[in-house]
Amino acid sequence: MxxxxxxxxxxxxxxxAPALLVYCAVVIFPIIQSIGFSFYDYSGIGAMKFSGINxxxxxxxxxxxxxxxxxxIWLMLGGTCIQMIVGLGLAIILSNIRRFAxxxxxxxxxxxIISSMAICQIFAKMFSITPEGVIPxxxxxxxxxxxxxxxxxxxxxxxxxxxxxxxxxGMHMIIFYTAxxxxxxxxxxxxxxxxxxxxxxxxxxKIPMIINIIVAELVILVNxxxxxxxxxxxxxxxxxxxxxxxxxxxxxxxxxxxxxxxxASAMAVFLAVESLLAVGIVRLVGNKLQQKY
Amino acid sequence: MKKRKVSSILLSLALAASLxxxxxxxxxxxxxETTPDAETEAAETETAPDTEAAAGDSGYKTTGExxxxxxxxxxxxDGTQMxxxxxIIDMYQKQVNPNFSMNIECISDQQTHNQKIRTLAASDxxxxxxxxxxxxxxxxxxxxxxxxxxxxxxxxxGIYDNFYWCALNYPSTADGEIAGMSWNAQGEYFxxxxxxxxxxxxxxxxxxxxxxxxxxxxxxxxxxxxIGMEGQWRLLRYLAxxxxxxxxxxxxxxxxxxxxKYSDELGIQAAQFIADIGQYFQEGWTTADSSTVMEQxxxxxxxxxxxxxxxxxxxxxENGELxxxxxxxxxxxxxxxxxxxxxxxxxNGGAPMFISAEAAKEEEMMNFLAFFWDHYNDLxxxxxxxxxxxxxxxxxxTDLQKELMEDxxxxxxxxxxxxxxxxxxxxxxxxxxxxxxxxxxxxxxxWAARLDEAAAMNIE
Numbered sequence: 225m226x227x228x229x230x231x232x233x234x235x236x237x238x239x240x241a242p243a244l245l246v247y248c249a250v251v252i253f254p255i256i257q258s259i260g261f262s263f264y265d266y267s268g269i270g271a272m273k274f275s276g277i278n279x280x281x282x283x284x285x286x287x288x289x290x291x292x293x294x295x296x297i298w299l300m301l302g303g304t305c306i307q308m309i310v311g312l313g314l315a316i317i318l319s320n321i322r323r324f325a326x327x328x329x330x331x332x333x334x335x336x337i338i339s340s341m342a343i344c345q346i347f348a349k350m351f352s353i354t355p356e357g358v359i360p361x362x363x364x365x366x367x368x369x370x371x372x373x374x375x376x377x378x379x380x381x382x383x384x385x386x387x388x389x390x391x392x393x394g395m396h397m398i399i400f401y402t403a404x405x406x407x408x409x410x411x412x413x414x415x416x417x418x419x420x421x422x423x424x425x426x427x428x429x430k431i432p433m434i435i436n437i438i439v440a441e442l443v444i445l446v447n448x449x450x451x452x453x454x455x456x457x458x459x460x461x462x463x464x465x466x467x468x469x470x471x472x473x474x475x476x477x478x479x480x481x482x483x484x485x486x487x488a489s490a491m492a493v494f495l496a497v498e499s500l501l502a503v504g505i506v507r508l509v510g511n512k513l514q515q516k517y
Numbered sequence: 518m519k520k521r522k523v524s525s526i527l528l529s530l531a532l533a534a535s536l537x538x539x540x541x542x543x544x545x546x547x548x549x550e551t552t553p554d555a556e557t558e559a560a561e562t563e564t565a566p567d568t569e570a571a572a573g574d575s576g577y578k579t580t581g582e583x584x585x586x587x588x589x590x591x592x593x594x595d596g597t598q599m600x601x602x603x604x605i606i607d608m609y610q611k612q613v614n615p616n617f618s619m620n621i622e623c624i625s626d627q628q629t630h631n632q633k634i635r636t637l638a639a640s641d642x643x644x645x646x647x648x649x650x651x652x653x654x655x656x657x658x659x660x661x662x663x664x665x666x667x668x669x670x671x672x673x674x675g676i677y678d679n680f681y682w683c684a685l686n687y688p689s690t691a692d693g694e695i696a697g698m699s700w701n702a703q704g705e706y707f708x709x710x711x712x713x714x715x716x717x718x719x720x721x722x723x724x725x726x727x728x729x730x731x732x733x734x735x736x737x738x739x740x741x742x743x744i745g746m747e748g749q750w751r752l753l754r755y756l757a758x759x760x761x762x763x764x765x766x767x768x769x770x771x772x773x774x775x776x777x778k779y780s781d782e783l784g785i786q787a788a789q790f791i792a793d794i795g796q797y798f799q800e801g802w803t804t805a806d807s808s809t810v811m812e813q814x815x816x817x818x819x820x821x822x823x824x825x826x827x828x829x830x831x832x833x834x835e836n837g838e839l840x841x842x843x844x845x846x847x848x849x850x851x852x853x854x855x856x857x858x859x860x861x862x863x864x865n866g867g868a869p870m871f872i873s874a875e876a877a878k879e880e881e882m883m884n885f886l887a888f889f890w891d892h893y894n895d896l897x898x899x900x901x902x903x904x905x906x907x908x909x910x911x912x913x914x915t916d917l918q919k920e921l922m923e924d925x926x927x928x929x930x931x932x933x934x935x936x937x938x939x940x941x942x943x944x945x946x947x948x949x950x951x952x953x954x955x956x957x958x959x960x961x962x963x964w965a966a967r968l969d970e971a972a973a974m975n976i977e
Contacts, residue, residue: 268639269657282974287967288946353801354742354818355809372801377958461628464803465953480632482942483639483654 255496261489268483279490289491291466292474299385299470300449300502306389307445308438311396316426318397319404329401333394340391340454347387348374348459377467380460384468388455392448396441403437404430432517439510446502451495471495575612577888583616584881589637591630591648591868594623597827598700598867601896609888617885627750627868638663645876648868651688651696653940655871659696665877668695674883676890676906683928684905688869699866702903702925705754705825706845706862708832713741713820714844722846724859726758726790729849733797736820743797745819747805749948753935754823754863755794756951758848759787761862761932762855773938775976780965788954788961795955803952815840826921827867830901837901837915857930864931866905939972946971 262279264272283289314332318325335343350358353372360370373379407430415429431438453472456462462469462477471491479488592599599621606619622644624630634647635654643663649655658664667688671677677685681702688697709722714732717739723729733743746752760768760783768784771777778784799805799819807824811831814822832843839845848862876882894904898914903922908914914922936944946968954964 267654267657268635269661269663286974287970288949348804351801352804354799354805354813370800372803375801375803375956377953377956460804463949463952464956465958466949467953467958469949477945478942480636481628482945483635484942485639 258489258492258496261486262493264486266485268485272486275486279486280494283487283490283494288466288469289471289474292462292469292471295381295466295468296450296452296470296472298381299388299452300446302382302385303389303449303452304442304445306386307393307396308441310389311393311441312400312431312438314393314397315400315404318401329398332397335391336394338391341458343387343391344455344458347383351383374460375464377464380464380467384456384459387459388449388452391455396445399437399441400434403434407433435514435517439506439514442506442510443503446506447499450499450502471498577613578884579614579617580881580884581614581616582881583618584614584879584885585618585620586646586876586882586885587620587622587644588646588870589622589624589630589634589644589648590646590870591625591627592623593625596623596625597830597897597900597902598870599623600900601893604896605889605892608892609885613884613888614881617881643873645873645882646870647873648870649697650868650934650937651690652937652944655696656690659690663874664696665872665874666694666696667698667872670872670877670883670886671695674887674890679890679894680906681926681928683864683925683931684866687864687866687931688871697869697871699869699905701827701867701897702864702905702922703825703827703867704862704864704903704921704925704928705823706847707821707823708814708828709821709844709846710814710817710819711842711844712817713739717741717820722844723849725849725852727852730793730797733794733820737797741820742799742818743820744794744799745805745810745814745822746798746802747807747810749952750934750936751823752791752951752955753947755791756787757863757932757935759783759790759851762848762851762857765856765930766933769933769935769938772972773940773976775972778965779968779972780962784965784968785961788964791951791955792957792961795957798955803956815843817842825863826903829903829917829921833901833915833917838917860924860927861930862932863934864925864928865934940975942975943968943971 261272263274263276265275265279266272318328318332321328351360351373353360353370353375356364356370359373363370371379373383411429411433412425415425420429451472452470453476456468456470457473457476460468462473472495475488475491475495478484478491590599602619602621606617609617624633630648631654634643634649637643638654638658643658655664668677671680671685680699684699684702685695686693687699689695707722713736714722717732717735719732719735723732736743757769763786764783768777768781772779772784779788799810810819810822811824811828813819815832829837832840834840847859850859872882890906894906894908895910895913897904898908898911898918901915901918903918903925911919911922936948939947950959950964950967953959954961959967
């Protein structure tokens with residue numbers, strides 16, 4: 225009996241062990257190493273020099289890094305709102321149509337499976353002024369003066385936020401759609417019998433019933449947008465100037481262009497702490513919402 | 518129950534096995550670097566030894582043994598040096614050593630290329646040959662003894678005196694050691710479209726920067742875009758023009774070591790010039806690519822484009838002469854207080870090629886280099902470029918090539934490239950903030966303050 229109990233306790237860990245080992249090797253250990261590197265000055269050549277907390281002081285004194293943090297917060301707020309609202313909206317629409325629902329699901333999901341490089345190249349050509357791309361062409365058709373969105377500091381970050389959101393909206397739509405379809409039909413029927421209209425159905429019944437999924441999505445979104453890299457790096461390289469510089473892109477440049485591995489590690493630690501804090505706040509708020517509903 | 522136990526154990530073993538298959542060996546992947554725009558595609562080519570060809574009595578020394586050089590080039594796959602290099606490798610395999618080969622990775626985007634080299638250097642995996650610049654990162658490699666002294670190698674091969682002064686000395690360290698090999702003789706000019714100039718009523722090319730700005734305004738008034746612009750290094754050239762004319766390399770040398778500031782009078786003048794001329798660049802220039810811009814210059818969509826003699830094949834006809842509608846003019850003067858003249862400008866040997874100290878010890882490396890330099894200058898001419906050294910037969914050069922080679926041969930001073938001289942960390946800030954200045958988002962004073970802040974943090 226005792227043996228059986230012991231086996232039951234050990235077996236799950238045995239199955240988990242390979243994944244846990246890989247996770248420790250590729251996530252935990254590099255994080256610990258990064259924390260270590262962040263206290264040293266190292267350019268990749270020669271010996272590492274211990275510098276204490278100097279790297280942390282330097283990165284926060286660096287105006288480009290502060291701009292990157294600010295841009296990242298805007299991307300987090302804007303990207304989260306767009307992906308959440310549009311993803312949920314598309315899921316609600318899809319859950320209410322019968323014809324072509326499967327086709328539309330695939331169509332909306334396609335941007336998720338296209339590589340970031342392809343998406344950025346397509347949109348770079350679409351936004352191009354010289355040679356004229358689709359969007360400036362359409363603007364001219366409507367009598368507007370074409371704007372070089374990707375070269376304009378007022379617009380570049382907004383475009384990066386929109387494209388970064390566009391890439392992942394399909395994934396969130398699928399998750400919300402699955403959650404909505406999982407709602408017990410009897411609850412919906414009861415609500416209809418009680419005289420619930422479409423608006424109240426969603427705001428008082430369906431959305432509260434999937435609040436745990438919404439909170440989980442919020443955590444994924446906040447975490448993902450704080451670590452955004454590819455769209456900004458490929459589309460604008462962080463430019464014009466520092467208009468679309470993000471923490472991850474600046475960290476990458478600090479490491480691999482400036483060869484300041486110590487400072488880059490400090491930025492990585494900052495990013496990890498920032499993400500943990502943000503996710504912690506979201507989970508606190510989320511738990512309260514879940515208790516309420 | 519027993520069946521479940523057996524299948525549980527088998528499943529655990531399968532999961533454990535998948536863990537080890539994921540941790541593969543450290544063989545480098547075949548080099549496919551994906552980079553942002555069309556001109557930054559990378560390719561890896563292996564020139565396999567032609568084992569069927571016999572190495573005849575070529576008169577060149579060889580060990581005859583299998584030997585491979587790994588080269589990471591900052592070049593297009595079809596650039597000059599690559600075309601010439603492939604031919605020379607082919608000749609070497611057929612005439613000298615059929616067991617020789619080169620593994621070449623071409624990464625044309627400068628930033629991507631530099632990042633790769635720096636990462637490889639940090640993991641002690643520098644290739645045998647690589648392109649680069651004599652910048653602050655290079656000096657770390659040089660001081661660590663990881664780079665071969667090309668001056669010594671040239672003397673050993675007896676070819677030291679064959680190079681043009683500028684091509685020989687461009688890749689040299691601050692204390693005069695020749696650290697790399699130049700690929701071309703490169704002079705930088707303003708290329709202009711004659712039809713655009715004519716349509717704007719411009720009769721002569723500018724000789725001063727004020728005249729250049731006036732010409733830009735005339736072209737803009739005629740409804741055309743005055744200047745085609747792309748790239749980051751090209752923008753820094755415009756920034757460097759005024760300081761070069763008024764102080765030679767003195768100002769940039771002092772900036773690099775913290776003895777001058779970007780907010781000094783010369784720095785503000787430079788910033789003001791780029792803020793003034795930036796309004797004449799095309800819309801959306803920050804995301805333009807060079808091949809498109811050059812085609813647009815040829816088509817008459819732009820009036821001017823600043824670049825170098827490496828663009829000759831693009832702006833020349835099949836006879837190697839400039840296209841009828843394309844002209845060139847040299848860097849203007851300020852007209853007041855210039856310390857140098859028209860002939861003194863940005864001249865260089867292209868992104869130099871370095872050889873690792875370890876690879877330079879190999880006998881077959883020296884044998885190949887001797888063969889290479891016996892053939893490269895002539896091949897350069899045949900391909901329509903300007904060689905870094907004296908070709909054996911000048912008659913195959915076009916009139917334009919002869920004229921440009923004469924100009925290059927007479928160069929005794931050249932302007933230093935700011936993105937190379939300034940340390941890599943401050944260079945990154947320079948490259949990101951100068952577009953901001955050019956777009957009007959920063960005043961010259963704000964730009965200078967940012968650069969001074971970066972320099973103060975980065976210069977030790």
